[in-house]
Amino acid sequence: MSAATTPPRRIVIVGGVAAGMSAAARARRLDEDAEIIVLERGEHVSFANCGLPYYVGGEIQDEAALLVQTPAKLRDALDLDVRVRHDVIALDPARRTVAVRGPQGEKQLRYDALILAPGAAAVRPPLPGLDSPRVSTLRTVEDAVRLRARIDAQASRPARRAVVLGAGFIGLEAAEALSRQGLEVDLVELAPHVLPPLEAEMAAPVTTELKRLGISVHAGVAAQAVEQHEGHDTLVLADGRRIEADLILLSVGVRPDTAVFETAGVACERGAILVDEHGRTNVPHVYAAGDAVLSADAVTGLRRPVALAGPANRAGRGIADHILRPASARPLPAPVGTAILRVGEITAALTGANADALRASGIHTDTLHLHPTQHAGYFPGATQMALVVHIRRGDGLLLGAQAVGREGVDKRIDVLATAIRAGLTAADLIDLDLAYSPVYGSAKDPVNLVGMVGANVTDGTLALWYAQDWERLRGETLVLDVRSAAEYAAGHLPGALHIPHTELRGRLDEVRAAAAGRPVRVLCGSGVRSHIAHRLLTQSGFDSASLSGGMLTARAVLGDEVLVA
Amino acid sequence: MSAATTPPRRIVIVGGVAAGMSAAARARRLDEDAEIIVLERGEHVSFANCGLPYYVGGEIQDEAALLVQTPAKLRDALDLDVRVRHDVIALDPARRTVAVRGPQGEKQLRYDALILAPGAAAVRPPLPGLDSPRVSTLRTVEDAVRLRARIDAQASRPARRAVVLGAGFIGLEAAEALSRQGLEVDLVELAPHVLPPLEAEMAAPVTTELKRLGISVHAGVAAQAVEQHEGHDTLVLADGRRIEADLILLSVGVRPDTAVFETAGVACERGAILVDEHGRTNVPHVYAAGDAVLSADAVTGLRRPVALAGPANRAGRGIADHILRPASARPLPAPVGTAILRVGEITAALTGANADALRASGIHTDTLHLHPTQHAGYFPGATQMALVVHIRRGDGLLLGAQAVGREGVDKRIDVLATAIRAGLTAADLIDLDLAYSPVYGSAKDPVNLVGMVGANVTDGTLALWYAQDWERLRGETLVLDVRSAAEYAAGHLPGALHIPHTELRGRLDEVRAAAAGRPVRVLCGSGVRSHIAHRLLTQSGFDSASLSGGMLTARAVLGDEVLVA
Known part of the structure; x- marks a missing residue:
């Protein structure tokens, strides 16, 4: 019991986006008297990270829409002391101070509790020629504004060509955005198929849709070098192919931005901060959340980074709870890792573990493939979606699911994500009362069908x-x-x-x-x-x-x- | 243990729509040798009940789309003996026979197991003049075909007027269908607002949308009489208002079609058959499912009829399991009662208990109202939905939820229905990893927000x-x-x-x-x-x-x- 603990007087938060700002806002609501200081290295706090590709693509027209909050608004509403362009350059756990470099120089800042939410930076692979001025990343508002300005400036030029390196979620969003802006886009992915977390049979319709959008897909091939020419670059692939580009977008992954903290003794693994179920690091009074931490996966128990906004927001909030109400704070949930992507006119989404992760964790599974329609077949507009679900052999516990289709994909994945979190089995899915009218579903919803097939497999009715x-x-x-x-x-x-x-x-x-x-x-x-x-x-x-x-x-x-x- | 029981050789099923036909199909898949006879009073089996209003409204063009199965197809695929126009007129539990009247006359049919899925018929209130030929109901394909034929025949007549009596789910679907066909529609409801299961504050936007569609809404008023005139009827309301109508659609509820079985000793309450957790009636070897049974509500425990296709389908399937695999059959789930309706451009949906049911059951609750957007506010097209959620005071157990809005309503209600079935609390909703990209949701999804608000209320952070x-x-x-x-x-x-x-x-x-x-x-x-x-x-x-x-x-x-x- 920590009931007798005095609440901290000064909470210092490193990083002012998802995890950091959620922690700050929750801390203020819980404690009117605490001093809450948010240190953000960049120009902006609480910006719409996940909106950047849509700004590049022009669906989000106005840069201002990306700036969800400003330091001034946060001061007025929540009495937060938000300092942008403030970089934390050292941590001294013994003295409970961080060294901060800001526009007015360096200073030491004492803390009673410290929350590390520094996020992750784009990985820059050791590729010759990657220093070309035509190579960019897409992690910050500044990145997006720069990229959009470059596109707009070249709008009248014919045959503009872009290469996107990396066909993960952000790579695909960026590829579509560039294509939407009229660029010819080549997408290069080292893994055998786009969206590597998807099963191969689920990635196939995504590749088809990318091609329909006019995007050239090169999967299963490494980039070897960027040749810089007058006016354009040439990306050379390992198989000898050469792709000319006016613009190269690097989207091959992120690495936690944690060197300062690891140096100071914060325990890390592969650069990511290790935390317990309340977000505590090994250093007293120091917490961490967001893209910079490693979490034990809810399904496999394997530690993995989860660079998702939702879990980051909730972890920040939960850490504020633990700092200010340690006796009653609930443990942070292990991430299920649900993610979704619109590609052209289709949606691809996944939740829980995929086949690779399940193999790696040694869990014996059965895998179900279904192609139900998103609503009653007799109602106009019914289209099939592809569903893959992994269940544990023997008891049918739900382990993971993926869906690709035109409509209703997000709904089924969210229901399955909820079921996985709740520890339901396939048989339990039979019993779900989901909203049915022919406009929205079927009397046997796709999720009910997953349950029926899964239960049949588990009890041997179906091989x-x-x-x-x-x-x-x-x-x-x-x-x-x-x-x-x-x-x-x-x-x-x-x-x-x-x-x-x-x-x-x-x-x-x-x-x-x-x-x-x-x-x-x-x-x-x-x-x-x-x-x-x-x-x-x-x-x-x-x-x-x-x-x-x-x-x-x-x-x-x-x-x-x-x-x- | 019933492992030693010989499987029944002849399964007789009364009623060939949702519950009955699901039972028949599952029975065949489990037992290739059983004789399976389906007796259906009407012309059609396995028809698209919930599609009828959309056929009337012309969204479903072709009558054939409503006929999901035919006796011939069911014989070929599943070796089912499906007899339409066969009415069960008596049951003799002692001899295990039913008396059946068909086109070829009457005969006795022996059964080893009997499944009663007779459905429910439209209630006809004791209203003077209701025998007018212009009054119809909408329960069968024949009803829908007749209604559509009448509309089509009058298509060239100006100022056609329809009154819909009863503003429940089917009444509203019918009202919109008639309005879509160009009729002037008046909607009359005895309860204080349309869609009586909705809370008043959730019904308000539905009423607004109905009016926007040009439908006149008269709520909180009783119909008193139908006056039959040459060429039209006049509906007289209790407050003296008079509404002229070329067509009156009766949609004031249904009553189970069970008289024959109650007479034979099958225990009923308010006309509905009482069943146990395996769908068994009080009479040995006799089961019942669908609109004709009473179920104990999953949330309140109160017995209520649940005239929904999804639970009916699943109960039929579960009964077949119990007949053919009694040792391993899972109990039928208590209904959560999820329902959904499209009205014009909005969606209204609910799951679990509403305020009235919770009051009646004596459960102390807190009620939460939220107005989140269906996806990130910074992404184009964000619109607010209204959400109401009831949670149990003290522990925050989820009890019921309703949502009304333009987009994303079905998804949130399905997630909440899943959470209710799984026994989650508001705090558990905080932890759900739901699929987020700005196109589909927010980093804090509406369902996560329900969790945050609910947990704050439960622990006293928010009053x-x-x-x-x-x-x-x-x-x-x-x-x-x-x-x-x-x-x-x-x-x-x-x-x-x-x-x-x-x-x-x-x-x-x-x-x-x-x-x-x-x-x-x-x-x-x-x-x-x-x-x-x-x-x-x-x-x-x-x-x-x-x-x-x-x-x-x-x-x-x-x-x-x-x-x-």
């Missing part, structure tokens, strides 16, 4: 096979295609036996003959009809399994090239 | 007052308006002292003088600034509270008439 295993399985098994004749004729896996699911009951002898003792691997369009067929087959004595996600997933995994008509 | 209490409080307290001068000048509560929240810290003496020992009741636009002011006041020794939902809620509760400029 799945995966398109990734097709090459290996095609010889060892009978692949049975139960789609309609028209669907089969339009393209099917070579060697697949075709019997429509409506005829299967009367044609089991054909299956038995063709299988010749081998297991049967059933497939249909998206997995609904093959599930019905699987149930029939398994109750008729076959070793059977249903293709997860059907041909929709198989085509994303294998490509259309494998199909025969 | 709320309510617009409903204004008349009583205005004399006993100092009402303090902390909005900007421009907002105050545009309209404020009479007698309110005005000090902008940015000046409050320096003007506490003025507050002290004006309060003269009375409590201070603060307000602002939506409750954000008044929360900051409340924290300042309460730490400065005032008895203070912040207006829940601010002036946005106050105007919905009190009307604009009370404002002075």
Whole structure:
């Protein structure tokens, strides 16, 4: 119990954006008397980090819209002492002081509690020629303003070309923004596909949409050098390709901005500050939050940096609680890591762990692929989304989910993020009463369907096979295609036996003959009809399994090239 | 343990729409050998109940879209014996038979398990003249086809007039559909406001939107009689008003269609079948699901009918599980009762219990009103939604939520429905990692904000007052308006002292003088600034509270008439 502790008189906060400013505002609401000083290295506090690509792209017209707060407004409303262009250059934990360099010179500042929210800086890989003046990053309002000014200045020039290095969330937002401004855009990604946290089969429709927007996608290739020429640069790729660019945007990741604090004894791992469940570092009275800390993932328990605004805001707030009300402060939640992206007319989102993280953590999983429509199929405008969900083998605990589609993606990922946070299983999803009218959903919502499929897998009612295993399985098994004749004729896996699911009951002898003792691997369009067929087959004595996600997933995994008509 | 039980050989299902057909399909997937007979009184099975108003309104063009399945397709895919135009006229539990009247006459049908999913019929109140041929209901495909044919036949006639009796979900959908078809529509509701399950302050914007669509709303008034004239009817209201109508649509509720079964000894309450957590009635081997059953509400525990497609579908499925796998079947969930409605350009949705139900169940609650934007305010197109959330006093357990707005309403209600089902508290909502990019949400999502406000109320950081209490409080307290001068000048509560929240810290003496020992009741636009002011006041020794939902809620509760400029 800390009830007898005197509240700190001076709270010093390093960094005035998401985590830092949330901590400051909450601290004031809890303690009218504390002195609260926010030290921000940049020009602006509390700016709209996540809006920068949209300003570059022109959807957000006015720079002022990015500046959510100003020091003056924060002083008037919350009596905060916000000092921009103040850089913390040293920390002395023994004396409880930080050394600050500001426009008026250097000074020492004493603290009773110190919150480190310095954020992260763009990684600059050791690439020859990256010092070109045409190379920029997109982390601050200044970056965005500079980039937009350069675009506007060149607006009348034809054939302006941009290269975006790195196809993560911000890289993709930036690529679309530049494309929207009329530039020819090449997107280069070292990983095998864009948005590396997505499963490959989910990244495929994102790549398709990028190409539809006119963006050239180069995945699975390293950048080797930037050649600086008169008037433009040339990016050289490891495979020898050369891309000319009037502008190169670097978006290959961030590294925590923590050197000053690590030097002073704040424990870090890979440059990121280690904190406990209340945001405390190893140094007494020193807390940390935001892009500069490492957190233990809620699903896998593995430590990872989570550079997301939502968790940063909430951690800042929670740290203020712990400083001012230590006895009642709730622990900060482990991050689930939900993220979302609009790409052209589609949305890609994910929550929880992906297949790589689950493999790394040694958790045994089942993976479900579904393609439900965002609302009732009989209501105009229904479109399919692709859903992937990982559940724990044995009990069906929800571990992670991803969705890509035109509409309703954000809703389903938010529901699944809530379910993961609440520790629900697939079977629990069956029971969710989600808002249904044909305009908004289906009587069996996509999330309910995930629950039904997942519960069937967990209890053995449904056995799945995966398109990734097709090459290996095609010889060892009978692949049975139960789609309609028209669907089969339009393209099917070579060697697949075709019997429509409506005829299967009367044609089991054909299956038995063709299988010749081998297991049967059933497939249909998206997995609904093959599930019905699987149930029939398994109750008729076959070793059977249903293709997860059907041909929709198989085509994303294998490509259309494998199909025969 | 029922592991030794032989699975039933013949499952008879009464009613072939949501609950019944879900039970049939699941039963087949679990048991290839069972005989599964579905008896449907109407012409169609598995039709799109919830699509009927949209067919009437012309958004769904084709009648065929409403017919999701046909007996022939169900026979081919699932070997179901589906008999339409078969009415069950008696049940003999001792012999395990039902008497069925079909096109070929009457016969007895033996069952091993019987599932009652007869649905509910439209209530016809004892209103003189209601037998007019111009009065119709909207429960079946036949109803919808008849109504649409009548509208189409009269399409060239000017000044066609419709009255919709009952402003529940279906009444409102029907009213909009008729209005969309060019009819003048009057909507009559006995309850004080449209959509009676909504709180009054949430119904207000729905009424506004209905009026914007050109629909005349008459709430809080009873229909007294239908006068039948040559060529039209006149609906007479209890207050003497008379409304001429070429068409009257009756939508005042439904009653379970259970007389046959109650006569046979199936226990009912108010006509609805009582079931246990596996859907079992009091009669051995007889189950029931859907609109014809009473369920104990998940939040209040009070028994109520839940005429919703989602729970019906899932209950049918769960009953099939219990019949065929009694040892492992999960209990059916108590309904949370989530519902949603599009009205013109806005969405209204609710989940869990409302204030009336909570009062009736004796649960002590705190109620939160918020007006967050659906996505980041700095991104183009941000619009506010109204959110009301009820939490349990003391621990903040989530009990119910309602939302009305232009965008993002369905998502927040689904997240809150999930949270209610999972037994989360307001504080737990703070920790939800919801998908944020400025296109889709905010770093602090509306649901996170509900959590922050709710946790503040639960732990006493925030005290709320309510617009409903204004008349009583205005004399006993100092009402303090902390909005900007421009907002105050545009309209404020009479007698309110005005000090902008940015000046409050320096003007506490003025507050002290004006309060003269009375409590201070603060307000602002939506409750954000008044929360900051409340924290300042309460730490400065005032008895203070912040207006829940601010002036946005106050105007919905009190009307604009009370404002002075």
